[in-house]
Amino acid sequence: MEAMTDEEFELACLIVEAVNLEDVRAEEIDPNAPLFVEGLGLDSIDALEIALAVSTRYGFQMRSDDADNRRVFASLRNLASHVAAHRTR
Amino acid sequence: MSPRGAAATEGSAAWPAPRLALFWGENGAVDRSGVLGAALSLAGRLPEAGFAVNLAASRRGFLTGFLAALARGQTTLLPTSRVPGEVARLRARFPGSYPLVEAADADAFPDAVVLPEAAGGGAEAPFPWPEPRHVAFVAATSGTTGEAGLHPKRWGSLVRGAGLAARRFGLGPGLGIVATVPPQHMYGLETSIMAPLAAGCSVHAGRPLFPQDVADALQETRTGRRVLVTTPIHLQGFVAADVSWPSVERVVSATAPLAPGLAARAEALFAAPVHEIYGCTEGGSLASRRTVEGDAWTLYDGVRLERDGDRPVFSGGHLDGPTPVADVLEGLGEGHFRLVGRHAxxxxxxxxxxxxxxxxxxxxxxxxxxxxxxxxxxxxxxxxxxxxxxxxxxxxxxxxxxxxxxxxxxxxxxxxxxxxxxxxxxxxxxxxxxxxxxxxxxxxxxx
Missing domain, CATH: 3.30.300.30 (ANL, C-terminal domain)
Incomplete structure (x- = not known):
């Protein structure tokens, strides 16, 4: 498992809190593993929760209406770079 | 506009005209004729089979696949979930059935028929709408024993049900529906597939999920007349999000009880009444209420609530026959009832x-x-x-x-x-x- 950047760790903490993953620690998330189904077993409702937390913390609204959605949620790393590209705070 | 009694079909005065928009979003609007044309050309590629499992997540994919299966006289199976294990268990009960998937899911289902990405031209041949008795869908439910319950849905009943929903919620040409529920669920099927087909409203083609997507999809409605079809869990997300919402005519919620407090916040957010639907997989939608007005449900037009011993039984309306339900209902007279509980x-x-x-x-x-x-x-x-x-x-x-x-x-x-x-x-x-x-x-x- 690769090391996490500080930004990825911050985002991992946000996800663990947003979806109430009490048995998962942020530092244990593999930055390259899928967040949904195979990895943390998240579903579309979790995606909704994560999007809300992201918009509150980083000041932009996530969208899923493009084919990018799968790529963005494919891993913590991808989500972190999506956040880095869109954040306003 | 809304068929009552016998099912309307193409050619009858009640059936929506071919040039009405059926979808909008993604690549712009597509009229009914374009969707039927795409379905007819897909129909020619479908295998010889009795049953198709439609796993499309988008409204456009689902409707195109469903219509293609319909044109071939096939029945569409609705799994309780799109997870591969659930799909495999359902297919095992319908030997020879095949999955219909969108391109993004093709890897997970190697023997699937992949749905086309774009709508075709107009339909060149008339669409072969089925007889009212044709079983258009079989809906699966998770049974208490672990084996799924199977509920056949006939075309005539579905069209009549769409007509009743259209009357109750004012759905018809010029109105756009944005739905956050999967088309495979009975509630999603009735409101976002059958209502557009039979009542002439249009539906957003994609699968909006995040609050901003849903707001954008609503904003893109071409006529500015919108209905949001959703669930309490999505409404919770919408009231929490910092998003500006276009005005909507109505919000409809189902699948789980809606807290009156959340209903009131949603009414304020959308500046529109929030209605809940009472229904079940066996009978589809049967009644509705405006949640902030109290807990009494109002039956759909023509639907009757009677009693067989302890059990409530629905009949009339779109139903093909008496349909018992497992809930404990208290009749209030004049087409109203209260949900007291569920036997289970x-x-x-x-x-x-x-x-x-x-x-x-x-x-x-x-x-x-x-x-x-x-x-x-x-x-x-x-x-x-x-x-x-x-x-x-x-x-x-x-x-x-x-x-x-x-x-x-x-x-x-x-x-x-x-x-x-x-x-x-x-x-x-x-x-x-x-x-x-x-x-x-x-x-x-x-x-």
Whole structure:
């Protein structure tokens, strides 16, 4: 498992809190593993929760209406770079 | 506009005209003729089979696949979930059935027929609409025994049901629907597939999920007349999001009880009435209510509620025959009733009986509670098994909520523990799997 950047760790903490993953620690998330189904077993409702937390913390609204959605949620790393590209705070 | 009695079909005055828009979004608007044309050319590529499992997530994909199967005289199977294990179990009961998927899911289902990405030209041949008796869908439900229950849905009944929903909610040409529920669920099927087909409204082609997507999809409605079809869990997300919403004519919610407090916040957010639908997989949508006005349900036009011994039985309306339901209903006369509970939900604590649905309703009616659920806690030590409850709501602390509940319910049913959580583990239909609740309860319990 690769090391996490500080930004990825911050985002991992946000996800663990947003979806109430009490048995998962942020530092244990593999930055390259899928967040949904195979990895943390998240579903579309979790995606909704994560999007809300992201918009509150980083000041932009996530969208899923493009084919990018799968790529963005494919891993913590991808989500972190999506956040880095869109954040306003 | 809305067929009543016999099912309307193409060519009858009640059937929507071919040039009406059926979809918008993604690549602009597509009219009915374009969708039927795409379905007819897909129909030619479908295998010789009786049953297709339609796994499309987008409205456009689902409707194109469904219409293609219909044109071939095939029946579409609706799985309880799109997870591969569930799909495999359903297919095993329908030998020779095949999956229909969108390109993005093709890897997970190697023997599937992949749905086309774009709509075709206009339909060159008339579409072969089926006889009313044709079984258009078989809906699966998770049974208590582990084997799915199977519920056939006939074309005539579906078209009549769409007509009744259209009357109740004012759906018709010029109105656009944005739906956040999967088309495979009966509620999603009726509101976002059958209503557009039979009543002439249009539907957003994609699968909007995040609040901004849903707001954008609503904004893109070409006529500015919009209805949002959603669930309590999505509404919770919408009221929490910092997004500006276009005006809508109506919000419709189903799949789980909607807390009156959340309904009121949603009415303020969308500046529109929020209606809940009462229904079940066996009978489809049967009644509705505006949640902020009280707990009485109003039957759809022509639907009757009678009684067979203890069991409520629905008939008339779109139903092909008497349809018993497992719920405990109290008739209020003049086409109204109250949901008292569900037989499957009866719980017993220290010799007293209660309905979980009723307890949940009481929990949800307390100010500050946005979502909540009672469940039977696992046996622990001596004494009777107790109920536990989980709730969502920053506005009310557990101690305060317990005091409020003590005024409403028998002490035997007061939850131990009563725990506040950030969210309930609702699945994408808004339902609460028992195992997920127990895990949430166990995970938070002190060691």
């Amino acid at each position: 939900d009866q719980v017993e604590v220290a010799g007293k009986r209660a309905s979980l649905a009723d307890l949940n309703r009481r929990l949800l009616s307390i100010e500050g509670v946005l979502d909540g659920v009672f469940l039977m806690a696992p046996a622990a030590g001596k004494g009777p098994r107790r109920l536990a409850a989980l709730y969502v709501g920053d506005g009310i602390a557990p101690r305060e909520l317990r005091a409020r509940l003590a005024l409403e319910i028998d002490p035997a049913f007061l939850p131990r523990p009563l725990r506040r959580v950030a969210r309930l583990p609702r699945n994408e239909l808004g339902k609460l799997p028992k195992q997920a609740l127990l895990r949430l309860l166990a995970g938070e319990a002190p060691p």
